[in-house]
Amino acid sequence: MITFGDVVRRGGGWLPLIGLAGLVGSLGTLALPTVLGHAVDALVAGHGSGSWIVAAGVLIVISVVFDVVDAYAGTACVAGTTAWLRDRVVRHVFAVGPARSSRFETGDLVTRVSGNAVEAAQAGPAVVTTVAAALPPVGSLVLLAWIDPWLALALLAGLALVAGVLRTFALRSAEAMVAYQQTQGTIAARLAESLAGARTIAAAGTVEAEQQRVLTELPRLHEHGIGTWRIMARSSAQATLVGPLVLVAVLATGGIELLRNRITPGELFAASQYAVIGGGLGALTGVFSRLARAKAGVRRVSEVLDTTPVSYGTASLPDGPGALELRSVTVRAADAVLLDDVSLQVPGGCAVAVVGASGAGKSVLAEVAARLRSPDEGEVLLDGVALAELDHAALRAAVGCAFERPVLVGASIGDAVDVGRSVDVRAAARATHAHEFVSRLPEGYATPLAEAPMSGGEYQRLGLARAWPAQRLLVLDDATSSVDMVTEMQIARTLTDDHGGRTRLIVTHRAATAARADLVVWLAEGKVVATGTHDRLWERPEYREVFG
């Protein structure tokens, strides 16, 4: 759980400093024109200018000092809060576990960590600087009105004009930008195609023709680009006119007042400066949009942090062979029953194949057995202890899980297999026949993941090696489907000869794999149709159909 207030408070000691710097700076900005005006009057009068000049100097020094403080403190405060938020989000995603965090796409999570966290971290500075930022333009307007109400009115009229110009600009440029981006998208799509076909292009020697093809739309992009500048040209001309117009209006009104001796030359000077500062009223929308962005950022981050984490127990495992038991396990999704009252007993050390058509619930069964998902009803026990009661370390040391599409995480191949557990990486890789191809990579086990071109089967073998150190139960969810038959057979042999005698739960589509298992669990629509040996089940035509 996290609220906007939590993020603001995280700013801590920086916030009073930032707030003070902003406030003092703003007051200085407001006071300076008046002081300068008096200084001018005193200069003309020829006496008493000294104290005003000193006052102006002091104001300038103060505003410079606080400007420097503000420039540093704002960024430093946001940097610290951002790091804190990012770390919290990443840790929370892991605490929530794969089943519940899967509603967030990976790219979406990365955006929340890298982008939204920065926006959210602006919360503190945004709150304390809003007042300070609003003060100079609003105050100028008030001071201007105090000198002469017509001056304030002239300023407001000018600002309305600016807003109108900006609005039409936004509308027109949005249209031009859409056309520009569409053309850009076409070019990008063509480049993506060509990159995907790089091997064909390399072999055909057609790289120059491809470049031509990708760039076909470039002249159109050029045209659209020129169009955006034309719109910009018109708006900028209008905008350039408005600023001096406001200034001149204020100066003219003030000049007449000077003539009537109602104001001094100094006051006229002050009025002209207030007109310039008051022009900053338009920028106030920026201040509020910063606040709004911070709020939106906090909301995006808190969506992740509000997800309930998985809870672990405190029990450890008694000695045992790795007997797995499912008791009336039911798993539901939003609108479907994925596993329906499944009960199953697997004696320790056995190899069990789980078969069934696509969507039968095989992977869900594997996830439940590895506690990557918790059943909605029923429980899963390993050597008599419910998985939910096991403590985190005991659970993961006992149970390993390999997947059809493993995602390898780590700096290097070796790191991705070890994942911080200090296990015997080479032994695991040898057992899963990954060692052969890893040793052919440029730097062997030290090869960075990103620089290791690997096939699906090679990925799977590394995923298997990562799961290999599990002490009691290995869950293999279609984990060798892309491995060629010869290698798979060799891996299967290692599994059979596994003297550790671990229990294996093997989800598979291959008849040969099911044939080698001690027991086959046949699933259909979330229910167990039958259990038995492959040979016995093979007599049933519906069973044979499962294998196509």
Added chain:
Amino acid sequence: MKREIAFGVAAMPRKPAVALLLWSVPEALPASLSGLAVAHAVDSGFLADRPAVGLGWLALLLVAAGLGAIGSRQVYRLLGGLVEPFRDLLVRKVVGGALGHAVRGKADDGAIARLTHQVEIVRDTYAGLIVVLRGFLVTVIGVVIGMLSVDPVIVALLLPPFLLGLGAFLATLGMAADRFRRSVRADEQLAVTAGAVLAGTRDIAATGAEEHAAAMTKGPIEAQADAERAIATVAAVRSLCLALGGWVPLVVLLVAGPWLVSRGLTAGAVMGGLTYVLIGLQPVLRNLMTAVGGSGLRYAVTLGRILDAAELPSEPEPRAHAGQGDELAVRGLTFAYGPHAEPVLRDLDLVVPPGDHLAIVGPSGIGKSTLAGLLCGLLRPGEGAVLLGGVPVADLPADQLARGRTLIPQEAYVFAGGVWDNLTYLAPDADPERVAHAITAVGADALVARIGGVGATLVPAELSAGERQQVALVRAYLSPAPVVVLDEATCHLDPVAERRAEEAFAERGGTLIVIAHRVSSALRARRVLVLDGTGAAVGDHRTLQETSPLYRDLLGHWNPDRRLEEV
């Protein structure tokens, strides 16, 4: 940073650049005249009891603003003429670099982002820099002229601290650029690490590696925060530079005020001087610092990456001439992916005579595709050579090579465009009859009919992986090359379609080399090459069955007894 600045300047066409500078002059008029107009409006107008004169001077300011607006309009129009060609140049660089790297076998995941995102950053910052820099130049010159016409002594007082502040800012730019670059790198590192780690949430949970994974991201998170703090220092230093260049002139003018007045300077002149600082010098200096310190650094860093990524390794142009005949010969071929890596292929010898039909089999990851790449000249052998007609394929230029052999890889290439263009990619001069024959031969009739015939437009997303392979097969069939290498090019086809395609190529004439996905491909071939990681055996099906245990193993597992696989 020097390279990026030089690149931006060199890319600028001279004529529009000069025109842009000239139109900037009226744009700077309001700022240049502001102090002068104020001084005269007060002194000879409002204070001298002549309101008409005062208003007249202010009207002059308004006229200047009108001229400024016209200038501003022209400046932005001309800006397009500078910026768009620059963007075109960048797009060409990105596309050329990405394709160049891709055909050299280096995957380039960032190319699309570079095209859509980074090019736009450079385009915007380039434009912004041009606007601000010439604005700065023209305004400062205009303000100096204006101050001179009010009173030269003002220039002598105001300009030195202003230039000092500007110099101090420029002196800190190098440091600022380094820190900015560090922050950008930290940002990317964080996004990459977070992406990799968060994509593996399931796998991390399964291995209980939550702490390890959190620690993996902690490093980049902290590095990024440190980089931001370093930038905060730069921001603070920049504020000091602005104080020096923007505020000190004001203080100097005030302090010198009594002396100036005693020298006969009028109230209007003092006000004019102050106005020049507050409306002229201070804002342009602030703009310059924001633009150069922000956009300028973004420009340099982003353009630097685009230029780096576009740089292709210079290789000697292959200059050999095509040899005699179509015999493909492999002599003592050894290949490894790195200096410390085990070789994928070791001392391989092989002769494929013209008209041969060879299947290459072996477990996955054993180097079959690598061999295909070497045979086709896409990879350079570590030792030994691959000769086509007696000439090393690695020495043949791409177009000569394309006439000698065709490679169809597993990932078939189709592009958005005409079906015809896709099919005749390797034989642009093919006549409709030959194309129709090729379509029928490889069994792509149904596909071509479904997508609307050869005259239709092909939408890659609407084709299945198998259909893409059919398009690639027709293409290879039409190619003039006598040697065809199919690298698992039929793996997404069903066994019947695969058989038809392979038979079509066998009847096409010339040499056919098939990297086999199914054992049936080996059974159809005249000869089979078995790769087992340490050596290779070549022979016909019958001989290999007797001599190669691995071949027997492969055969056995391709044909599990219970489930007769599609032969």
